[in-house]
Amino acid sequence: ATLSMASNVETMKRKGNSISIDDGRKKPRIIVQQRKSLPIATVEKELVEKVQNNQTLIIVGETGSGKTTQLPQYLFDAGFCRDGKVIGITQPRRVAAVTIAKRVAEECDVQLGQRVGYSIRFDDMTSGSTRIKYMTDGLLLREALLDPFLSKYSVIIVDEAHERTIHTDVLLGLLKKVQKVRSEYQKVGTVKTNDGPLSGKENGAQSASFLKLCQGVKFPPLKLIIMSASLDPRMFSEYFGDASYVYIRGRQFPVNIYYTQHAESDYVDAAIITIFQIHLEEGPGDILVFLTGQEEIEAVEGLIQERIRQLPAGNQKLVAVPIYSSLPSDQQMKVFMPVPDGFRKVILATNIAETSVTIPGIMYVIDPGLVKARTYNQQTGVESLVVVPTSKTQAVQRSGRAGREGPGKCFRIYPENEFAKLADSTVPEIKRCNLSNVVLQLKALGVDDIVGFDFMEKPSRISIKKSLEELLLLGALTDDYKLSDPIGHQMATLPLDPMYGKALIVASQFNCLEEMLITVAMLSVESIFYRPREKLEESRIAMKHFSSPEGDHITLINVYRSSDEFLEKIRIGSSKNKILKNLRKWCEENFINSRSLRHARDIHSQIRRHVEQMGLCIASCGDDMLSFRRCLAASFFLNAALRQPEGTYRALANGQVVQIHPFSVLFQAKPVCIIFNELVRTNNNYIRNVTRIDPLWLPELAPQYYANKVEISGT
Ligand code: ADP
Numbered sequence: 001a002t003l004s005m006a007s008n009v010e011t012m013k014r015k016g017n018s019i020s021i022d023d024g025r026k027k028p029r030i031i032v033q034q035r036k037s038l039p040i041a042t043v044e045k046e047l048v049e050k051v052q053n054n055q056t057l058i059i060v061g062e063t064g065s066g067k068t069t070q071l072p073q074y075l076f077d078a079g080f081c082r083d084g085k086v087i088g089i090t091q092p093r094r095v096a097a098v099t100i101a102k103r104v105a106e107e108c109d110v111q112l113g114q115r116v117g118y119s120i121r122f123d124d125m126t127s128g129s130t131r132i133k134y135m136t137d138g139l140l141l142r143e144a145l146l147d148p149f150l151s152k153y154s155v156i157i158v159d160e161a162h163e164r165t166i167h168t169d170v171l172l173g174l175l176k177k178v179q180k181v182r183s184e185y186q187k188v189g190t191v192k193t194n195d196g197p198l199s200g201k202e203n204g205a206q207s208a209s210f211l212k213l214c215q216g217v218k219f220p221p222l223k224l225i226i227m228s229a230s231l232d233p234r235m236f237s238e239y240f241g242d243a244s245y246v247y248i249r250g251r252q253f254p255v256n257i258y259y260t261q262h263a264e265s266d267y268v269d270a271a272i273i274t275i276f277q278i279h280l281e282e283g284p285g286d287i288l289v290f291l292t293g294q295e296e297i298e299a300v301e302g303l304i305q306e307r308i309r310q311l312p313a314g315n316q317k318l319v320a321v322p323i324y325s326s327l328p329s330d331q332q333m334k335v336f337m338p339v340p341d342g343f344r345k346v347i348l349a350t351n352i353a354e355t356s357v358t359i360p361g362i363m364y365v366i367d368p369g370l371v372k373a374r375t376y377n378q379q380t381g382v383e384s385l386v387v388v389p390t391s392k393t394q395a396v397q398r399s400g401r402a403g404r405e406g407p408g409k410c411f412r413i414y415p416e417n418e419f420a421k422l423a424d425s426t427v428p429e430i431k432r433c434n435l436s437n438v439v440l441q442l443k444a445l446g447v448d449d450i451v452g453f454d455f456m457e458k459p460s461r462i463s464i465k466k467s468l469e470e471l472l473l474l475g476a477l478t479d480d481y482k483l484s485d486p487i488g489h490q491m492a493t494l495p496l497d498p499m500y501g502k503a504l505i506v507a508s509q510f511n512c513l514e515e516m517l518i519t520v521a522m523l524s525v526e527s528i529f530y531r532p533r534e535k536l537e538e539s540r541i542a543m544k545h546f547s548s549p550e551g552d553h554i555t556l557i558n559v560y561r562s563s564d565e566f567l568e569k570i571r572i573g574s575s576k577n578k579i580l581k582n583l584r585k586w587c588e589e590n591f592i593n594s595r596s597l598r599h600a601r602d603i604h605s606q607i608r609r610h611v612e613q614m615g616l617c618i619a620s621c622g623d624d625m626l627s628f629r630r631c632l633a634a635s636f637f638l639n640a641a642l643r644q645p646e647g648t649y650r651a652l653a654n655g656q657v658v659q660i661h662p663f664s665v666l667f668q669a670k671p672v673c674i675i676f677n678e679l680v681r682t683n684n685n686y687i688r689n690v691t692r693i694d695p696l697w698l699p700e701l702a703p704q705y706y707a708n709k710v711e712i713s714g715t
């Protein structure tokens with residue numbers, strides 16, 4: 001498939017001054033210059049005044065204009081952190097929170113974790129002296145569980161609001177309430193509310209617990225700033241009682257857009273061809289390629305390396321650097337590092353590079369026009385990850401990344417007439433995902449009436465109802481839909497999906513929490529097994545060493561335990577670097593994805609700490625995998641499926657027809673009854689992470705759900 005540069009549509013004609021980004025960072029003087037040259041720098045004073053004069057402010061500015069990195073510093077300098085208060089900035093994505101905090105720490109010339117820090121799930125880089133705190137939107141929601149008034153913050157900046165992640169939407173509702181209560185406190189010195197900002201009983205007497213919360217806490221009014229790249233600010237403005245909004249102009253050079261002549265059957269291949277066409281035929285400048293996820297990025301990384309080796313020595317100066325959310329954080333900053341003189345960098349990114357992070361030096365963008373998104377089937381209540389076409393807004397954002405420092409080029413790997421068919425913008429996540437997680441959190445925050453909650457856009461009643469039912473079945477709610485004690489509270493405390501939280505609690509009763517901790521950690525990362533296209537057979541053989549006839553969960557435990565044993569052997573007397581290097585080699589030999597494994601090991605130690613704090617009993621079932629499988633059945637009973645005569649499966653919860661994914665160890669065996677953890681929709685409904693169970697366990701271990709299901713109790 002060759003890519004022809006058919007049409008030549010010029011978009012985005014606004015011009016501005018050229019800036020030269022010097023890659024020799026670490027030199028504060030250059031950083032000072034860079035900061036001054038950002039578009040936002042010219043309006044620092046006005047912005048600070050706006051924030052001072054408005055309770056809520058909406059800021060719309062082009063990507064790369066300096067909103068995320070600069071505004072918090074301006075506010076810090078303007079005294080918004082007096083009395084030890086903190087400026088919080090939320091991001092939808094982990095990588096953005098981490099890389100931007102690192103950059104800002106560098107700009108402020110402070111150590112990361114001191115004045116500037118970040119906090120994301122499973123990784124906290126803050127201290128008592130942190131004043132500018134980057135975090136994920138999900139994390140701030142969790143903080144509200146412990147500190148319902150978010151009392152340590154003077155300013156909260158909700159960044160990337162246009163993304164409309166489910167956490168952003170819930171957070172906006174929460175912040176609106178908190179802001180109101182805090183300004184009431186400001187007026188009268190006390191707040192008339194019963195037990196928290198969200199209880200809705202605003203006229204009740206002050207409860208003892210609330211007074212205790214207020215004791216010694218001085219609430220400054222809460223400043224809210226909603227920030228985004230491309231959005232219509234009116235909707236946000238209306239939601240926040242006609243809040244003011246400002247635009248920050250960016251600079252944008254023209255970007256030529258090229259399309260393919262025909263639809264490409266293999267966009268990965270077409271992308272690689274385009275990378276090398278640019279590399280061999282175009283002038284200097286780095287390339288940014290938008291891909292859908294870790295697995296795809298790693299495959300492309302491998303293919304690029306292979307092609308480079310086939311080039312004549314003089315043409316080999318190309319370096320591929322990946323960036324995606326589960327990349328170990330010490331590797332994330334590599335995209336910002338300069339490459340040696342004469343080399344060209346090709347950045348392989350998920351849509352993290354669309355608006356969240358701006359990487360200097362990009363002149364070429366390759367956009368297959370796809371993105372991995374959560375979708376939710378309202379009827380079945382099942383959520384899955386699907387690769388879908390981007391919206392027009394996303395496509396325009398992506399191409400814009402090529403024109404930040406000079407005129408650029410964007411290659412869309414689809415025909416021009418496809419562009420017109422794209423949706424204008426993306427549907428907010430709250431309308432297309434499973435709500436169980438946020439419903440649980442809202443309940444824990446004291447919001448009992450979920451339907452009545454002041455969402456900017458209400459999720460459908462039916463999906464709220466589905467989530468309430470699911471939480472009821474998991475035992476997180478009582479019959480009258482209140483948070484149950486202790487299970488509901490414990491589940492809300494764990495930074496995990498309700499089903500995984502439940503699994504840990506159940507496992508402590510089945511004496512196999514050791515095994516479940518490993519399982520949940522391994523399930524929390526993408527693709528533990530490394531399966532390069534050109535070595536599929538070898539990787540299949542390597543996987544056999546670990547595979548268990550009982551299913552993928554135990555197979556994952558085997559991988560984890562083998563890595564434990566290996567580390568045990570080499571640990572003594574080795575430096576940390578040496579251990580890492582050896583682990584990487586071990587992973588390579590065993591076709592294990594070392595990045596994923598490291599990430600899983602990290603998550604494991606974090607959740608282990610959580611369950612220890614909760615006082616759960618951490619025991620191992622040893623070789624008794626029968627009780628572990630029973631525990632899986634008791635935890636994931638909502639994801640059980642029965643084999644049908646033709647070899648497909650029928651999900652018991654909703655009748656959906658599904659198939660075991662070819663990568664599962666049970667792909668051939670096809671046992672009668674299974675539980676699974678993930679549904680991937682491509683042309684088929686594939687289920688991944690599958691384990692064999694006995695169908696009779698279901699009515700025994702989950703009678704609340706299966707007692708009356710004839711098909712099960714009958715067999
Ligand atoms: P916005 O939020 O308006 O999109 P940012 O504040 O994220 O803009 O980025 C402002 C500038 O800072 C950009 O030019 C970007 O390239 C630069 N920048 C951000 N992070 C880094 C980093 N880690 N290394 C080098 N430059 C960075």
Ligand code: MG
Binds near residue numbers: 069
């Ligand atoms: Mg930003």
